[in-house]
Amino acid sequence: MAEKTLKEKTAQGLMWGGISNGIQQLLNLIFGIFLARLLSPTDYGMVGMLAIFTALASTLQESGFTMALTNKKDVAHRDFNAVFWFSTLTGCCLYTILFFCAPLIANFYHQSELIPLARFLFLGFLISSTGIAHHAVIYRNLFVKQKALAQMIGLFVSGVTGVIMAFNGMAYWGIATQSVLYITITNGLYWFYSRWHPTFQIDFSPIRGMFAFSSKLLLTNVFTVTNNNIFSVLLGKFYSTAEVGYYSQANKWNSMGYSFINNTINGISQPILANVADEQDRQLRVFRKMLRFTAFLSFPCMLGLALVAKELIIITITGKWLSCVPIMQLLCLWGAFFPITSLYSNLLISKGKSDVYMWNTILMGALQIATMILCYPYGIMTMLSIYVLINICWIASWQYFVHAEIGLKWIHSLKDIGSFMLIAATTIGVTYWITLPITNVYVLIISKIIIAALIYCAVMVLSRAVVFKECVSFILSKKPKR
Structure with a gap:
């Protein structure tokens, strides 16, 4: 890639990324204002308690393959096809497990209403598992404009739906539906814009070649997700x-x-x-x-x-x-x-250097989690201050x-x-x-x-x-x- 082409692609990517994220944050702001006025802190807390399970499942099904496909010098249809079938099957297995674990999750938080909510909300990562390969195509080829359009359309339609449901008294179901619908629309548009389609010639051999790299990203992302959502777990359990x-x-x-x-x-x-x-x-x-x-x-x-x-x-x-x-x-x-x-x-x-990325993230996350568990009796602000300090240092x-x-x-x-x-x-x-x-x-x-x-x-x-x-x-x- 020539220097001029690299600069042009970088500038174009930043421009479309900026436009996309600016519009998305504006829509998030508008829909967030409506939902926060219609709903209570308890409604947000119900969905917040499940955030760590959804995020971990999404991380496991993705398994670091987006970055692995991006870093790979030469990629072919069989590489993307292997990732598609692997992530889809993994998503199905994880959803089945969490579906039957929903009563255990509800019992952990002492909230029986979480059982149907969890089973519905977890559909999001099951649906997203079918779009990981398509997202990798878009990401690798710097189709920033197409990705932006997919996300903005998904956000608008799901946001309007969530607000309408909340306005009609459906409480936290509005937030959950917004999340699932956003994933469904966005992944459908990833299929459309990537112009790539899976085939039934299933061959998992490319997965073995990528797994040495992607497995480290997977472990890293698991720790990152756990670290980012540990607050919701601790607050839901002890507060x-x-x-x-x-x-x-x-x-x-x-x-x-x-x-x-x-x-x-x-x-x-x-x-x-x-x-x-x-x-x-x-x-x-x-x-x-x-x-x-x-x-x-x-x-x-x-x-x-x-x-x-x-x-x-x-x-x-x-x-x-x-x-x-x-x-x-x-x-x-x-x-x-x-x-x-x-x-x-x-x-x-x-x-x-996915191994360096992995161990550095794991060490930081382990330190944060251990410190926060020790400090939870001293209140939310103490835990949060330590969390922020460790991240900065x-x-x-x-x-x-x-x-x-x-x-x-x-x-x-x-x-x-x-x-x-x-x-x-x-x-x-x-x-x-x-x-x-x-x-x-x-x-x-x-x-x-x-x-x-x-x-x-x-x-x-x-x-x-x-x-x-x-x-x-x-x-x-x-x-x-x-």
Whole structure:
């Protein structure tokens, strides 16, 4: 791939990724506001208790094959066909097991209503198992536009359905139906846009060739999913359903924030980095550019979200959700670093170091889980603070392994990340101080957003930040010529 073509594909991928994720987060925001106003924290808690089971099942059926197919130099129909049948059969087996385990799950949480809810919600990963190979085709070939359209259509139709059901008094069934319907529509469109179809010539031999790489990703993803959902399990076991709901709501807002940046970068980072994996100097340049762009977006967005969290919650989903504000603000600190950690891990995967990625993630997850289990008697905020602190500090471990692979120096990564982090934190601090006298909640949130944006952009201009100039130039170049 020529340099010009690589740049064009990267720019186009970022553009479509940004448009897609921007629209998706806007739709998530709109539908989330309606649902949160119609439903109670307990309703969200019911679905939140099952999140870890759904996520683990989805991870097991995918088994890291998307990344394995992306990293593989030469792929053929038989590779995708093997993945399709393996993931579909795995999905069927897992659904059957969890279907009969639903009473045990309900008994663990002391909620008998979870039995039918679990059996319905688990249909989501069964359906998604039939689209893993198709998603791999789209991901490997950087069909970012097609993926964006599939996700936006799925989100709109499922969101409208969920709101209608909640409005008609169907409570948590509206959230569950929204989830299952989104997966169904999105996977159906993956089939349509990928233009690839499975055949009945079933041959699992390609799976054996990919499993050495994908199995490490599988174990890693299992630990990551467990780590990300352990809060819901602990809260559901030791606290009230409402507290699970507060955490789920806070985590949803945090996810909407960092997912915009992470999904935009993730949609192109691993394929691009894998494409230049044989040219270390070039890969280092590409990676540093991505790192600066990620930090440039992530810190102001996520710290800004923490700044307006209280006003945002009051205006959008009313004061009944105020208890989730401090949880949301702490999660936003972790969310600011999440896309950076994801970029580091994608670099290691592109170099074929799935074992390093696996063990580093497992060690971090094991430390977090053990610490949170020990600290749960001291309250939610204590557990959450430790969780966030470990996530932030662990980036030093990712840096160590990336340095070993491509020679990224600590001073360079600190410069690439730290400068944007410091500017964003200072911007948020100054904005908070300036807006202290304002009491009207609507004026306050608008003032915070405008002042913070003006200060951040002004500093970017004055410091002559290259990434800011490139973003402005790219946006201007896309304007139609008169």
